[in-house]
Amino acid sequence: MLAHERIGSGEPLVLVHGIGHRRQAWYPVVDRLAREREVVLIDLPGHGESPALVPDGRPVRDILRDILEDFFVEQGLDRPHIAGNSLGGRIALEAAADDLVSSATTLAPAGFWRNKVDFAYIRAVFTVLTGAATLARPVAPAILSTAPGRAAAFGLLMTRGHKLSPDAALGDLHGLVHARPALETIIDGGFPFDRPISPSIPVTVAWGTRDLVLLPYQAGRARRALPAAEHVTLPKCGHVPMIDDVDLVADVLLKGSGHPRLGRTAYDVA
Structure with a gap:
């Protein structure tokens, strides 16, 4: 089982950290989120306190999908909301494409680079x-x-x-x-994101203007690849924006994970 924490109450929101990070990356925004969501923090395989990521000859994407789906079953999470940063954002998009979640909110999701360079x-x-x-x-x-x-x-x-x-x-x-x-292992298996996502699953893509890892031009590529999504700019934020602007990031996560029956609140879109 993935190392995890569950905090707060309300609609479940699974938070997935980026590559090389750990679930504590979300701690700066957890208190605000937990007032309105049951926040589920996980350590990805090979990260934090979770078991190692074991390559078994399958694509890394398939391994991570199966692990996430098993985790949902173990935790009794039926189509939770999901949010992720970097690799975690890519995992959130994949989960939306696989119809496993009710919404996907992403902070600088991986998969929108231009070329091999x-x-x-x-x-x-x-x-x-x-x-x-x-x-x-x-x-x-x-x-x-x-x-x-x-x-x-x-x-x-x-x-x-x-x-x-x-x-x-x-x-x-x-x-x-x-x-x-x-x-x-994960970087060796990297490739661009190019899958369709059902219009019934709300998707939010947010990008920091000072991202030095997945450069901000990739936000434009994500906008073209996901025209139905909400696209948000995070001013003066870097690749891991949760501590750069706690209130803004928490607001994006709450609004992105707004349950459909409650409606989704409009906010500034880049």
């Missing part, structure tokens, strides 16, 4: 991040004890890394190193 850049970013995290472990407690150190260490991922607590930052660094085998 762009994908090579993404691979290089994570190679640099995991390599630097591995080398920095002996001195990480000292570096991450200061706000400037946290801002520098997480500058590729977020614009306000200094707002992370030292413990959260250190946990994220160790989590990235721990997830390296799964990260490499």
